[in-house]
Amino acid sequence: MAFNIDRSASATVPSSTAHPPLYSFQVASVLTVLQRRELTWLYTTAAIIASLLVLEQAVYRYKKRHLPGDSWTIPLIGKFADSVSPSMEGYKKQWDSGALSAISVFNIFIVMASSNEYSRKILNSPTFAEPCLVHSAKQILRPDNWVFLTGKTHVDYRRGLNALFTRKALGIYVGIQEQIARKHLSQWLAHTKENPGPMAIMMPARYCNMDTSLRVFCGNHIPEHAAKEINDKYWAITQSLELVNFPLALPGTKVYKAVQARKVALRWLELAAHNSKIAMANGGEPECMLDQWVQSLADPAYKGRKEFSDLEMAMVLFSFLFASQDAMSSGLIYGFQHLADHPDVLAKVREEQERVRQGDYRKPLTIEMMDEMVYLQAVVKESLRVTPPVTMVPYKATRAFPISDEYTVPANSMVIPSFYNSLHDPEVYPKPDEFKPERWLDANGSANTSPKNYLVYGSGPHRCIGLEYANMNIALTLATAAVMMNFQHEVTPLSDKIDIIATLFPKDGCRLNLSPRNNA
Numbered sequence: 001m002a003f004n005i006d007r008s009a010s011a012t013v014p015s016s017t018a019h020p021p022l023y024s025f026q027v028a029s030v031l032t033v034l035q036r037r038e039l040t041w042l043y044t045t046a047a048i049i050a051s052l053l054v055l056e057q058a059v060y061r062y063k064k065r066h067l068p069g070d071s072w073t074i075p076l077i078g079k080f081a082d083s084v085s086p087s088m089e090g091y092k093k094q095w096d097s098g099a100l101s102a103i104s105v106f107n108i109f110i111v112m113a114s115s116n117e118y119s120r121k122i123l124n125s126p127t128f129a130e131p132c133l134v135h136s137a138k139q140i141l142r143p144d145n146w147v148f149l150t151g152k153t154h155v156d157y158r159r160g161l162n163a164l165f166t167r168k169a170l171g172i173y174v175g176i177q178e179q180i181a182r183k184h185l186s187q188w189l190a191h192t193k194e195n196p197g198p199m200a201i202m203m204p205a206r207y208c209n210m211d212t213s214l215r216v217f218c219g220n221h222i223p224e225h226a227a228k229e230i231n232d233k234y235w236a237i238t239q240s241l242e243l244v245n246f247p248l249a250l251p252g253t254k255v256y257k258a259v260q261a262r263k264v265a266l267r268w269l270e271l272a273a274h275n276s277k278i279a280m281a282n283g284g285e286p287e288c289m290l291d292q293w294v295q296s297l298a299d300p301a302y303k304g305r306k307e308f309s310d311l312e313m314a315m316v317l318f319s320f321l322f323a324s325q326d327a328m329s330s331g332l333i334y335g336f337q338h339l340a341d342h343p344d345v346l347a348k349v350r351e352e353q354e355r356v357r358q359g360d361y362r363k364p365l366t367i368e369m370m371d372e373m374v375y376l377q378a379v380v381k382e383s384l385r386v387t388p389p390v391t392m393v394p395y396k397a398t399r400a401f402p403i404s405d406e407y408t409v410p411a412n413s414m415v416i417p418s419f420y421n422s423l424h425d426p427e428v429y430p431k432p433d434e435f436k437p438e439r440w441l442d443a444n445g446s447a448n449t450s451p452k453n454y455l456v457y458g459s460g461p462h463r464c465i466g467l468e469y470a471n472m473n474i475a476l477t478l479a480t481a482a483v484m485m486n487f488q489h490e491v492t493p494l495s496d497k498i499d500i501i502a503t504l505f506p507k508d509g510c511r512l513n514l515s516p517r518n519n520a
């Protein structure tokens with residue numbers, strides 16, 4: 001090579017240079033100084049990074065103390081990879097590692113509680129821990145949504161919403177729920193007639209569920225095409241519910257798409273609130289949740305806050321959609337799968353339907369008739385127990401939380417109560433993985449005498465506000481399907497594998513062969 005620069009000190013210029021020794025000496029000194037500076041920077045930066053990495057590990061180990069969990073955390077990202085594609089196997093391993101165990105994701109220190117005692121303790125200690133939904137939830141729901149209230153403000157606000165789930169209100173919803181379920185199940189049958197063979201019910205069941213929710217919430221205060229638009233766009237919201245998302249909602253990101261979907265939904269829900277207020281002011285009878293709400297606010301006996309803007313009402317309804325769409329769809333789809341896999345149970349459901357409906361399958365269902373369907377209620381309860389839609393709920397320790405005599409959860413850590421082990425405790429539910437609705441029929445059996453274990457809907461001040469509505473909806477849809485159609489499960493290698501998309505779904509989408517029964 002003609003111009004060979006050797007970076008070692010004295011040979012930095014070509015040998016033909018006029019005053020080689022002097023020139024060479026000066027260049028060499030300058031370069032050496034520069035190199036030294038560079039090296040100093042390099043060493044300093046490396047030392048800082050190394051110190052931070054050591055500090056990260058030290059802090060993790062200090063917080064973790066004796067809890068089971070990796071002794072070291074992967075620098076910076078921790079268990080990020082596991083949180084991007086979660087699996088039931090991974091979660092079960094974590095839950096089985098100890099009643100309390102530790103992990104870290106992006107330097108967020110997380111304590112997982114898997115036992116009934118600790119999970120309940122987190123849910124029932126509002127002075128130490130509050131729910132903290134996944135990061136994207138605040139962007140999607142809007143930070144001013146009531147679900148982010150805490151303490152007494154939350155309790156007071158929630159008390160006002162109880163009027164939407166009274167027995168009288170649920171009685172109004174039954175009729176709507178049945179009507180929508182029939183409409184969708186008829187569409188499933190029509191689809192199967194045109195496309196013989198098994199149909200994956202996952203998306204149709206989600207669609208049915210959303211349609212039911214929107215009609216229960218808004219009645220006819222929004223047009224048909226609005227319900228369709230909200231329904232079509234909602235999947236973007238489900239897809240954005242990952243534990244960790246790209247932090248900025250830039251166009252193209254999942255959170256951006258979800259925010260656009262929310263804007264559409266809120267616009268229609270606001271219109272529904274506006275229309276409901278007009279209908280009730282004109283002396284109309286309540287026909288949906290909004291009407292029920294508007295009417296209860298106008299009742300002179302009602303003591304709480306009386307004024308809610310259209311937008312605020314819309315945000316409450318949207319919080320219900322947000323909290324229920326995935327969980328209810330999961331519950332419904334697994335309800336179908338469990339029934340199809342247990343023809344003996346399905347036969348008993350049909351016998352009960354025959355008895356309660358007295359052979360008249362066209363007679364509209366009422367809440368009193370639902371009360372009589374004891375076996376069906378046991379089926380729903382058991383289905384939600386075996387495959388709980390929500391397996392855990394993230395909470396945050398608002399201050400140091402002495403969860404046990406031996407361990408205090410550090411302030412600002414995430415602390416996650418999980419429900420799976422409580423719901424699969426062999427002491428309470430013998431042969432816990434088996435689907436046995438009968439266990440709920442014995443009033444003195446361990447399932448009924450241990451209500452503390454049934455954490456499907458959480459516990460404490462944030463316990464699901466819509467649980468009766470949810471149970472009724474799943475029960476009613478399954479009962480209507482049982483009388484309208486035959487369904488056989490096409491079992492595939494993926495039927496028992498679980499996909500975690502915010503909630504649990506069978507990996508093959510639950511493929512059913514459908515055919516009409518006489519009562520369709």
Ligand code: HEM
Binds near residue numbers: 123467
């Ligand atoms: C099978 C269906 C459902 C399941 C499994 C489910 C489960 C849950 C769970 C586990 C929680 C957290 C409880 C806690 O932190 O202790 C919750 C909260 C909540 N759920 Fe549900 N839910 C379902 C359906 C519904 C429905 C139908 C609605 C409304 C119509 C609803 C509205 C809510 C709301 C608003 C909260 C937050 C309550 C608060 O923070 O005070 N859910 N749900």
